[in-house]
Amino acid sequence: xxxxxxxxxxxxxxxxxxxxxxxxxxxxxxxxxxxxxxxxxxxxxxxxxxxxxxxxxxxxxxxxxxxxxxxxxxxxxxxxxxxxxxxxxxxxxxxxxxxxxxxxxxxxxxxxxxxxxxxxxxxxxxxxxxxxxxxxxxxxxxxxxxxxxxxxxxxxxxxxxxxxxxxxxxxxxxxxxxxxxxxxxxxxxxxxxxxxxxxxxxxxxxxxxxxxxxxxxxxxxxxxxxxxxxxxxxxxxxxxxxxxxxxxxxxxxxxxxxxxxxxxxxxxxxxxxxxxxxxxxxxxxxxxxxxxxxxxxxxxxxxxxxxxxxxxxxxxxxxxxxxxxxxxxxxxxxxxx
Amino acid sequence: xxxxxxxxxxxxxxxxxxxxxxxxxxxxxxxxxxxxxxxxxxxxxxxxxxxxxxxxxxxxxxxxxxxxxxxxxxxxxxxxxxxxxxxxxxxxxxxxxxxxxxxxxxxxxxxxxxxxxxxxxxxxxxxxxxxxxxxxxxxxx
Numbered sequence: 001x002x003x004x005x006x007x008x009x010x011x012x013x014x015x016x017x018x019x020x021x022x023x024x025x026x027x028x029x030x031x032x033x034x035x036x037x038x039x040x041x042x043x044x045x046x047x048x049x050x051x052x053x054x055x056x057x058x059x060x061x062x063x064x065x066x067x068x069x070x071x072x073x074x075x076x077x078x079x080x081x082x083x084x085x086x087x088x089x090x091x092x093x094x095x096x097x098x099x100x101x102x103x104x105x106x107x108x109x110x111x112x113x114x115x116x117x118x119x120x121x122x123x124x125x126x127x128x129x130x131x132x133x134x135x136x137x138x139x140x141x142x143x144x145x146x147x148x149x150x151x152x153x154x155x156x157x158x159x160x161x162x163x164x165x166x167x168x169x170x171x172x173x174x175x176x177x178x179x180x181x182x183x184x185x186x187x188x189x190x191x192x193x194x195x196x197x198x199x200x201x202x203x204x205x206x207x208x209x210x211x212x213x214x215x216x217x218x219x220x221x222x223x224x225x226x227x228x229x230x231x232x233x234x235x236x237x238x239x240x241x242x243x244x245x246x247x248x249x250x251x252x253x254x255x256x257x258x259x260x261x262x263x264x265x266x267x268x269x270x271x272x273x274x275x276x277x278x279x280x281x282x283x284x285x286x287x288x289x290x291x292x293x294x295x296x297x298x299x300x301x302x303x304x305x306x307x308x309x310x311x312x313x314x315x316x317x318x319x320x321x322x323x324x325x326x327x328x329x330x331x332x333x334x335x336x337x
Numbered sequence: 338x339x340x341x342x343x344x345x346x347x348x349x350x351x352x353x354x355x356x357x358x359x360x361x362x363x364x365x366x367x368x369x370x371x372x373x374x375x376x377x378x379x380x381x382x383x384x385x386x387x388x389x390x391x392x393x394x395x396x397x398x399x400x401x402x403x404x405x406x407x408x409x410x411x412x413x414x415x416x417x418x419x420x421x422x423x424x425x426x427x428x429x430x431x432x433x434x435x436x437x438x439x440x441x442x443x444x445x446x447x448x449x450x451x452x453x454x455x456x457x458x459x460x461x462x463x464x465x466x467x468x469x470x471x472x473x474x475x476x477x478x
């Protein structure tokens with residue numbers, strides 16, 4: 001049990017208020033999650049009925065100012081759940097920091113594998129990998145039709161900016177704040193600025209849709225997770241992003257997430273959404289995704305270097321940036337400058 | 338100047354300690370285990386960095402000379418050379434952002450230079466990544 005008795009009592013009191021039933025916390029263990037959010041697997045007994053739940057809470061510092069708060073993420077997940085998207089059912093949200101020290105929400109536990117390296121290689125998931133591109137395409141098509149107006153808090157590109165140019169501007173701001181002069185990132189950003197899609201039609205965008213952020217079981221896609229980077233923007237972003245080399249988890253030759261070729265996924269998406277995916281724009285977003293992740297690696301390392309947080313994992317990300325720089329430049333060369 | 342172990346040997350001693358003593362002992366703590374694997378890998382990066390960064394600085398300096406078509410001598414003092422390289426990169430970045438390299442020939446030359454620098458950076462940071470991508474591209478062609 002990772003929660004002390006006092007915290008566990010506060011959590012149970014909160015849940016009793018929410019549910020109207022006696023709630024007993026039988027166990028709480030950390031779940032392997034991202035570097036940015038803390039997740040706990042809870043064994044709860046609600047009115048005598050046992051169940052497994054996942055608690056997601058804020059870490060001490062924000063990774064990205066464009067990230068949603070836990071309460072906002074909870075609201076988005078509720079909308080997605082009601083729209084019939086495969087997702088863990090969001091249950092309770094708490095903004096009162098006197099309970100756990102930071103806001104959190106609780107959702108149903110969905111059994112399955114989310115670790116990217118395992119999803120792309122585990123023998124027992126071979127059948128899942130065969131159907132994942134189609135299933136991911138179908139869920140993404142639904143995500144892109146979520147009504148943006150229902151979530152007035154969603155980050156939206158700044159006035160006059162396209163969503164691509166907004167992302168590019170964010171990269172420049174981070175580089176300037178860190179006082180980084182990196183010719184590789186700079187030339188890639190310049191290329192992106194000059195090749196940004198001329199026309200975008202905006203929709204709800206998931207913003208972190210990739211292998212590693214999905215819960216996968218033997219039958220394939222069980223739940224889409226990690227909704228904190230949802231925003232309003234170009235849906236092609238969500239098509240290029242899962243193709244990024246880093247999200248292929250070592251299976252580099254399978255461009256779509258290390259599980260299939262890209263065309264299989266794009267064709268399935270077009271079938272499910274009825275919307276044509278512009279291949280050039282998808283390619284652009286794959287490149288910009290690499291650039292942005294390369295920039296964010298540097299800013300993650302700075303969380304350690306600035307002395308705000310100490311962490312060898314954060315520090316090591318600084319040296320991973322070159323992987324994304326190389327990939328972006330290589331794709332730019334291929335793309336024909 | 339100092340007695341042995343030298344700096345690489347010191348770092349390697351810690352790496353061995355982590356890999357042989359610490360990591361096997363903490364398998365039960367998933368988070369600490371993962372972080373300590375990362376820590377051991379960071380020491381490997383540091384060792385490769387120590388072995389390669391001198392040559393890589395020299396190459397990066399010469400690539401920049403070639404790009405600009407100029408012959409500037411690299412400072413003999415290592416620290417000065419690093420500072421001077423940073424200053425040259427700063428001014429290059431300013432001109433890139435100002436659009437002064439937008440002509441296709443210039444842009445291509447700049448990309449080729451930047452790619453060579455990232456290959457060097459990865460030789461220190463993650464040589465396995467480099468090998469994997471090179472093998473993949475060979476197989477495709």
